């Protein structure tokens with residue numbers, strides 16, 4: 084016997100919401116129609132809500148192993164499904180770094196045990212993410228990594244990056260880059276090098292510290308033919324470089340975070356609360372406009388949260404001392420739906436595609452599609468319910484968000500991974 088998600092809606096090709104029911108059997112989508120015969124299946128009333136393919140987030144920090152006080156694989160994977168995400172790719176800046184077969188296996192085992200979201204570990208590009216020596220890409224691939232990245236730090240050496248791209252290309256692995264040239268940053272800088280940092284008399288993180296790596300790496304990707312993906316793009320110059328790279332036929336893609344789409348440095352409160360500190364920093368109003376334009380014209384391929392939990396103690400240490408990063412899994416969809424779709428910047432269909440089929444396409448994943456035969460990774464979303472973001476209700480251990488108190492619509496109410504219900508909102 085299967086499960087029917089009954090009395091729901093789906094988005095058709097024309098972008099309209101139409102009545103839909105989905106039958107799930109043996110972990111897969113068996114049928115989709117406006118009404119399905121109940122036939123003794125378990126029947127769940129979706130109450131007219133949207134049934135979507137589950138969201139995919141290719142940029143998540145789960146902190147385990149090594150920083151379990153910030154997040155564990157279990158709490159992070161729980162936060163994911165609460166946010167409607169069914170597949171998450173986790174970053175290697177753990178302790179130990181995900182640079183060995185053992186650590187990849189450890190993460191896959193823990194994720195299996197947690198039984199929430201699918202967790203796909205990244206492998207580090209360099210040993211201990213120190214930028215000195217490449218990891219064993221072939222062994223990491225064999226162990227099941229999603230792609231290669233040193234996220235948390237930029238690969239400083241151009242020669243190291245070129246060699247990494249050559250080897251990744253041979254193995255069919257993607258190179259995913261945190262773009263940051265350390266030489267261009269004054270140590271201790273916390274904010275974008277713009278009007279707000281200047282007003283507070285603080286050193287700033289300049290846009291070119293990001294875009295210089297984006298430009299360099301697009302040239303190297305052109306030479307090597309690798310699939311190159313830019314993490315958390317934030318500067319207008321970086322968007323321009325990706326647009327030019329795509330036009331020139333380079334296999335380059337990029338992601339943007341909800342916070343860079345919705346906030347800019349001028350929104351940072353005068354008390355400089357460190358829940359507004361992340362890397363890359365919130366940039367200028369014009370940068371934010373360029374990110375939205377890039378999303379609309381297809382230069383920016385996908386949205387990823389860069390979920391980066393830290394403890395309250397660390398975040399109340401002052402803006403200069405606090406670590407970079409904010410949580411994002413449990414607020415991404417309501418924020419994007421409320422502030423990009425209901426405001427008319429994107430259609431609902433576009434937003435859903437940016438979170439489902441697009442990441443699946445660029446990374447060759449078999450998920451992200453609401454179609455018969457696909458794995459039953461599904462999200463049911465209440466587009467009407469209006470609620471206030473309250474970090475006190477998060478499943479994540481991290482409460483570090485600048486969005487506390489924001490009122491949003493579009494809350495996930497049920498999430499299914501591989502045909503199993505892994506999250507259901509209390510009635």
Ligand SMILES: NC(=O)N[C@@H](CC(=O)O)C(=O)O
Nearest residue numbers: 144234235361362391407408
């Ligand atoms: N984005 C952040 O501000 N922080 C990330 C690292 C990263 O994504 O570069 C973290 O690990 O905390």
Ligand SMILES: [Zn+2]
Nearest residue numbers: 234235261314
């Ligand atoms: Zn990063």
Ligand SMILES: [Zn+2]
Nearest residue numbers: 174234235389
């Ligand atoms: Zn990150």
